[in-house]
Amino acid sequence: MKSDDVKILQEVQKNTKMAIKAIDTISEKIYDDDLSMHVTRESMRYADIYNKATDRLLNGKAASYRETGFQDMMLKGGVRANTMLNTSTSHIAELMIQGSNRGLTSMWKAVNHYENAGNISMEIAKELMDFEEKNIERLKQYL
Template sequence: MRSDDAAIYREIQKNAEMGIKAIEAVSPKLTDDAFALQLSRQELKFSEIRDKARHEMLEGRAEEYRSSGVTDLMLKGGIQANTLLNTSTSHIAELMIQGSNRGLTSMWKALNHYENAGNESTELARELMDFEEKTIEKLKKYL
């Protein structure tokens, strides 16, 4: 596997993991059933995309993404701090939209930086980005 492809797959894994962990962190705070269902569907799709990237990494015998405890702690701590005084559906939707925007930005950076990546890795990256954009649109109605 080319190093550019491996880097793209690692970025896909990282983004999907962050989405999953963010949803897990906010789930206990949710009061709106429709919103909770929406986030559960997102979590499932993040898992599917992450698993596709993992599969490609295993096939190509490349080292997959491993999150650090510090990164996880910062994510969960940030969510806890941001929802300490406000656990409204609107506020949580806003936080999730901001997270999706950060994910989109990091994927664009990766695609621009690793321009020698092949079609398969870039297609999966674009699938994740399309999903993130659709997710943002769906979350806007909860603002």
């Protein structure tokens, strides 16, 4: 497996893992049933994409993305701080849109930087990016 493929797939793992952890952290603060259902579906889709990237890395005998405890702590702390005083549906949707935008930006950087990655790795990356864009559109109704 080419190093560009590994880097793209690790970026997919990083983004999906962060999204799942953010959703897990913010879920307890969601009081709107529709948004809660939407977020649950999102989490399941992120897990599916994460598994695709992981399977591809395992088949290529490449290392998976390894997060640091610091990143996890910063993510959870950031979510808690941003929802401490405001747990409105609109605010939570806004936070989730911001997270999806950050994920999209990092994926675009990776796709542009590791342009020698193969078709399958790029397809998984683009699947995540398309999903993020659709999430943003769906979340706008909660603003």
